[in-house]
Amino acid sequence: METVVESDREEPGGGGGTLEDLEGAHRDLNDSCFQTKAELCPESYRINSPNEIQMLKMADNFQRQFSHLFPEHKPLLLCAANECGVKKFVSTTLLPTSTSHPELYTWEGCASFVADFLSLVPLDPPEELPRTLFSPSSVLQSQRATCFEFASLLCSLLIGANYDAFCVSGFAVKEMCLLDQSLQECPLLDTPAKDKSVIPQQEEQQEEKYKLKHQRELKSRFLMQQEKKKQDADAALLQTQELQEQNEQQPADTLRGLRRHCWVLVLSGSRNVQENFFIDPLTGNRCSTDDDSFLGVDSVWDNFNYYVNMQDCSNGCSMVYDLEDVSLWEPVLFGATSKKKLILEVSKRKQEKLRRHVKDEEEKKLRVFEMPRSWVDCINISKQDLEDRWPGRKKATLYRRAKLERFSLYLRPDRLVTRLTTYKDLNFFCVKDTEPVRVKEWYKNRMDHLEEKEINKVDNVTSERFKHGRRFSLLFHRYSDTEQEMEFSSVRFDGLVRKFESRSELKEDFEGRPDFLYHRYAVFDPDLPLSGVVLSDVEKGWLQKVGERFHRNTSKPASEDVAERLFLTAHGRIEVTYHSDDHRAVPSKRSFIKPRESTNEEKAEDFRREMATSFQVDPADRPLSTLALSKIMKALKEDEETVALQIQQSREEVTAIVACRQKEQEDVQSYFSPWTATGAARVRSQKQELERVAAEEQKWFQERRDDVLASLLIDLDQTKTLDKKQAKELYQKCLSNFKERMVEQANLIQERCNKVTQELERKQQGYHKNQLTMTEEQVEEYQTYCQDTTLQIKVTSERMKMHKEASAKKYTALTEKLTKHPQLAPFLKS
Secondary structure, three states: OOOOOOOOOOOOOOOOOOHHHHOOOOOOHHHOOOOOOOOOOOHHHHOOOHHHHHHHHHHHHHHHHHHHHOOOOOOOOOEEEOOOOOEEEHHHHOOOOOOOOHHHOOHHHHHHHHHHHOEEOOOOOOOOOOOEOOOHHHHHHHOEEOHHHHHHHHHHHHHHOOOOEEEEEEEEOHHHHOOOOOOOOOOOOOOOOOOOOHHHHHHHHHHOOOOOOOOOOOOOHHHHHHHHHHHHHHHHHHHHHHHHHHHHHOOOOOOOOOOEEEEEEEOOOOOOOOOOEEEEOOOOEEEOOOOOOEEEEEEEEOOOOEEEEOOOOOOOOOOOOOOOOOOOEEEOOOOOOOHHHHHHHHHHHHHOOOOHHHHHHHHHHHOOOOOOOOOOOOOOOOHHHHHHOOHHHEEEEEEOOEEEEEEOOOOOOOOEEEEEEEEOOOOHHHOOOOOEEEEEEEEOOEOOOEEEEEEEOOOOEEEEEEOOOOHHHEEEEEEOOOOEEEEEOOOOOOOEEEEEEOOOEEEEEEOOOOOOEEEEEEEEOOOOOOOOOOHHHHHHOOEEEEEEEEOOOOOOOOOOOEEEEEEEOOOOEEEEEEOOOOOOOOOOEEEEEOOOOOOOOOOOOOOOHHHEEEEOOOOOOOOOOHHHHHHHHHHHHHHHHHHHHHHHHHHHHHHHHHHHHHHHHHOOOEOOOOOOHHHHHHHHHHHHHHHHHHHHHHHHHHHHHHOOOHHHHHHHOOOOOOOHHHHHHHHHHHHHHHHHHHHHHHHHHHHHHHHHHHHHHHHHHHHHHHOOOOOHHHHHHHHHHHHHHHHHHHHHHHHHHHHHHHHHHHHHHHHHHHHOOOOOHHHHOO
């Protein structure tokens, strides 16, 4: 199809249409955040340039020819009115924009920002093209946009980031057009991890090649097949029920294949893009070009040209996206420069700098009409926009059995940024007071370092995750009414990394301990309270059993290196198991019966050899003597008391952690990062407040410094009201204090003068005594000293005279100032 420049239809010239011409548009312009008053908009919004007028004529001519050749095809979106009612070509609505924010350097960041920052205005009617297409700058102000304006903003950012991006006008399914994600799985839901149990089993088989094999469990192959069939049938039934629920909830769309939608196409070749892909601007998700949600493509455009699809879309959008092939894509501007051509021309100009005049002549002959420059004002995205992110600073999205809520960084006082609520019912949003199954929350910038919190409503279990650096080195905390499970960072001095506590059990795991301890468990009576427990209560039944396990200590023989020890406090026994050698399968063991402790009625029982039972793997080893066994028994009893104390302290630590978490939850403390826009604004306001307070204090001190009665009024503690007697006393006291200061200064000057005079007399006496024996240098030094001292005495005398005269003047000025003082004047005049 050949583009003809001439047109018999008349188009608006320099002016724009009226708002009445935009009747049936997708929004009310008067209610828009961007007030479309002609006098407030830039001139490019209100007036078409000559090139734009020419472009509109060519577009109108193209539209008429396209309708004539393809009468069954619906009209194309070539031109649309902007916010001022002026028709603009859609390609000129794109303004390539590069920002200074690192978050917008990639397509993922741009798509995520556009999807989060704008709210959707559905097309009305959904099968018709929009009559208006607002500029990306005004869309950023109002934060409301149609899918075409979503795509225009996203495409402008992607082109500015050097992606080969195009806006796509086509057809899509209802859920995509209306941003309905209620049948999709939430991306934040935990996916089942892959079963990696095969690899450890293989490694274990290799490591335990020569160990005794357990007897194989005999199972019926027929029963296993029946069980598998039953599981498959249950899974198929569940899948059928889910499909039925979806079909019941989502009836057939009568407008399928007719709903208009706009998205973004990114071609391969730039920014290391390996294959073409689509971006849905409403969600920011990447989709393949053969995705079933996209039903057809009408046209694509960028800021250089507009291309009409000439391929069959009956099988979806899996087509050839070679826009240079005119048999597949019909351009509006033939011969116009595309992005690829522009890059090639730039490279050729760098390589060929000679024969410039010949190339200029060729360019003049082959010059064609190029796309006019964009009429859109600058697209400004501030750091505050990136932080506020969502319209109203919060956004809720419904997924399949889940609701995702997202908030701006500093919107909520508890610093909640994301909340994911899952439900059992598929149509939970239609049922009132539906109880959630699980609630998962994400936090930022909290002083307690809380990052994630998950509440299981069914089991009544709460899990919390923290980042490094908080109190007690706590990283993970799961708790319910009866259990506490905690994980710690490896910076603890005791090496504790994991702890589990219930009413009757305590388990602890350690790492990197010098005594090679890696696991400890304790069983105690759950009926006895923790408070008031002392070491003597070990025999009374509080602690019933304690077990400890140790890693191998290669510095000791295996028969002396303890692998596990068990304190059976309820039975009065201690059992010790040692590590086994590499060539032995059975370890050595010892068991002790604890002697009876002394009481008021009986003395302590002595250790006897029959209280110890030993099993030695190596028959060559000599049995230990009774004395050696007694020493081992004594050391084990001391260790038992130490372990009991450690377990008591461990339980007390759990109580302290729980109390600390309750206090932190009641009074949430947060911090503002100075690297964020909100934090920087808060720092500036705090700085201004400090400067204001400092200025007020400086002003107050200045006033008090100039007030001669300030110190006396403070001593009197009567800064507001005075009586006549107090006023006269202050008057006399102020004058007497001034006299005292003047006299002290005069005495100081006189004292210095007398001191210098005495020193001069002493020097003169020494000179008269020794003048016959003094050298010329000493005489010259004496004469110089006398001259300097005489001058100093003269200056001091003159200073004394000036001080007396100045004191009299200052006294008169002080008297006059006190007479006019606002607090003394009413009493002194009378």
